[in-house]
Amino acid sequence: MADSGNTAVVIGASGGLGAQLVRQLQSSSDFGQVIGLSRSRSEHGAPHLDLTQEASITACAAWLKDRCSLLSLRLLIVASGFLHDEGNEPERSLTQLNADYLGRVFAINAIGPALLLKHVSPLLPREGDTKIVFISAKVGSIGDNALGGWYGYRASKAALNQIVKTASIELARRNKNICCMAMHPGTVETALSDPFSKKGLNVRSPEVAAQEILQVVHTLDASRNGSFMDYRGQSLPW
Numbered sequence: 577m578a579d580s581g582n583t584a585v586v587i588g589a590s591g592g593l594g595a596q597l598v599r600q601l602q603s604s605s606d607f608g609q610v611i612g613l614s615r616s617r618s619e620h621g622a623p624h625l626d627l628t629q630e631a632s633i634t635a636c637a638a639w640l641k642d643r644c645s646l647l648s649l650r651l652l653i654v655a656s657g658f659l660h661d662e663g664n665e666p667e668r669s670l671t672q673l674n675a676d677y678l679g680r681v682f683a684i685n686a687i688g689p690a691l692l693l694k695h696v697s698p699l700l701p702r703e704g705d706t707k708i709v710f711i712s713a714k715v716g717s718i719g720d721n722a723l724g725g726w727y728g729y730r731a732s733k734a735a736l737n738q739i740v741k742t743a744s745i746e747l748a749r750r751n752k753n754i755c756c757m758a759m760h761p762g763t764v765e766t767a768l769s770d771p772f773s774k775k776g777l778n779v780r781s782p783e784v785a786a787q788e789i790l791q792v793v794h795t796l797d798a799s800r801n802g803s804f805m806d807y808r809g810q811s812l813p814w
């Protein structure tokens with residue numbers, strides 16, 4: 577329902593998925609204000625957000641506090657994430673484990689989002705529907721792990737899932753109408769998946785993926801607090 581007082585915030589707004597989520601939320605008119613934050617781009621004078629630097633997260637939360645003065649933050653989507661960059665590839669074997677990569681993947685995928693919750697949770701409304709959606713990954717499911725490999729990315733997403741679940745319990749004590757959950761977006765054609773998305777996988781465009789994610793977000797309520805779901809709204813094993 578459109579409400580000019582409501583704010584949606586997307587973290588990782590420069591990413592393949594994040595940029596589409598911002599665009600589609602802006603064109604939906606469900607929110608009076610849609611704010612995208614990212615590390616590499618700055619819009620509306622927002623500070624750059626580097627999830628590996630707590631000072632950067634603190635600065636963004638302070639900036640958001642000014643923009644959401646009436647505790648209007650009704651939707652937060654965290655669509656940032658890291659899998660590979662030059663010189664850093666997901667591991668296929670124990671022999672490839674590397675402390676620098678493990679530290680980086682945990683810092684961006686799990687520790688940063690946890691610190692983000694620490695600094696943004698005081699801005700959340702104490703009553704009324706509020707949704708916090710962390711874009712996770714099915715490979716972070718321990719129960720679903722049949723293939724092995726990708727130690728760091730899998731473990732960082734499993735850690736993220738535990739943080740989301742734990743926070744969902746604490747946040748619901750402050751607002752019984754909150755839904756804090758983890759979502760698997762499916763395989764999406766972005767820079768993150770590009771070197772790995774094999775033929776035969778259901779690879780979707782960021783446009784379609786964002787549309788499907790927002791359809792599920794639309795249906796979320798407190799009954800799905802602390803859940804792990806995919807982009808079709810189906811529950812996933814932790």
Ligand SMILES: NC(=O)c1ccc[n+]([C@@H]2O[C@H](COP(=O)([O-])OP(=O)(O)OC[C@H]3O[C@@H](n4cnc5c(N)ncnc54)[C@H](OP(=O)(O)O)[C@@H]3O)[C@@H](O)[C@H]2O)c1
Pocket residue numbers: 587588589590591592593594614615616617625626627628654655656657658684711712713714760761762763764765766767768769
């Ligand atoms: N694509 C897939 O098939 C797929 C599958 C399963 C799960 N996911 C998950 O979906 C989410 C979105 O990924 P994507 O496919 O859209 O990837 P992407 O296009 O590579 O976008 C990643 C985003 O994360 C941001 N980011 C990276 N390091 C950061 C840092 N230190 N601080 C703040 N932001 C940082 C990037 O910002 P910069 O632009 O500044 O680098 C970018 O906005 C991720 O959580 C990913 O794990 C994706």
